[in-house]
Amino acid sequence: MIPEIETTRMILRPFRAEDADEIWPCMTANLARYMRWEPPERAEDFEKIWRKWPMQFAEESNCIFIARKKMDHSFIGLFGIHSFKTPTPRLGLWVREELHRQGFGPEGIVSVMNWARGDYSPDYFIYPVAEENIPSRKLVESLGGKAVTTEQDPKFTLIIYHIPA
Template sequence: MKTVIKTQRMILRPFTAEDADDIWPCMTTNLARYMRWERPASAEDFEKIWRKWPVQLAEESNCVFIARNNQDQSFIGLFGMHGFKTPSPRLGLWVREELHRQGLGPEGIGGIMNWCRKYYSPDYFIYPVAEENSPSRRLVEGLGGKPVDVEQDPKFTLIIYHIPA
């Protein structure tokens, strides 16, 4: 799958190995506090994770999109579409900390949702959010998401949202 998604400020495309060096320094402990994952301890540990992403893409099960600024190609964040060929793909994202509160999260998620709607016709999207993560809850609610369930993760309580397709 060769996909490029363009939004007002970003270009999103599937992750490649060449992107890893831009991502690793931005994976902070503070950023990971509301993520289901912990910050990898080293660039080598991160490599063990990202090596799986192209395989998952080739299997058409998951796609990790890298977001870059469409002006200078600087790294913005990662946007995930997990199970993109299923009736209910799961969304996730993180934007580098110094770019928070600029509307990049909704812009990128909106772009990949539109891509998925065009090519795969989902019934709805799933978006899990840590209960304490108010900015992400506002983001998903702004996209029309409604809470439908609660799950206990080892790190925190997750609110499971459904976003209409």
Template sequence: MILRNNVEIISEQVILRVFTEYDAEEAFEAITPNLAKFMSWEPPKDLYDFEKVWRAWADHLKKGSEIVFAVRDRKNNEFLGLVGLHRILIDPRIGVWIKEKRHSQGYGTAAVQALMEWASLELEIDQFTYLVADENIASQKIVIALGGIKNGYTLCSKYNAQIYKIIYPATRVCA
């Protein structure tokens, strides 16, 4: 699968752009220990460590297996967080985080909604997996608001997670 490195997705609330080196400093500064406790990875120690991470994202993009977007506020271009579509070729999995000072403002839901809409239209993906740490109530609210159905549990290295499936758009289920 060929994924373009210049994808831009514009919704009413957010703009998603494929992550580039120009997003790295803002993203790194937004990663906090409190935020990372619900992530499968440990926060990078410094920008050099983070560079290894985002360069791996670029490699996965070239292989067509993953795409990570910087999430920005449509009104003022403020960096808000990241949303990604991982394991595209196997079992498309959504991951999202929004910086702490912008939690509970609808940005996570808007980012995931925009990503699913794009992936449905451009990549013809109609089913997504979304893992949520048991304690991450905010992410549970996002996935439920988007029609996610709990489909199981798994043990991750840092937390126990609920597995949700999202069919998008929901009307395709019976088509």
């Protein structure tokens, strides 16, 4: 069982079905412009996605953490760690648009990495970033991430970073 992770300003815990109604409206086209996915058009479309998350968590393959402010429990964003029991887990995150540039991304992703380091001892983390997503590239590089290769996604070129564990 993955415990709640507390940071200075946030509580992160695995996604639960009751979180879905609050998350879906924040999945905007602008937010997803650098994501590999397109925002679901309807709540029912999002349900098809999130229904898989608890099963993946139970299988201990992926975990989607929901982040909430400690102060008022309002929704901040999602932090994912995929294949977390492998030597090279993959990271991803998104923070709701009105909370960008407030440091929630680095705070949350570092806490997820620290959890994985403590419980699973990865060799390094993989973090794919759209080439044009300069804020995310700066975040990854601030964590010691080094660009190792690129991949062509249907939407854009991805830079694949390795972050030391």
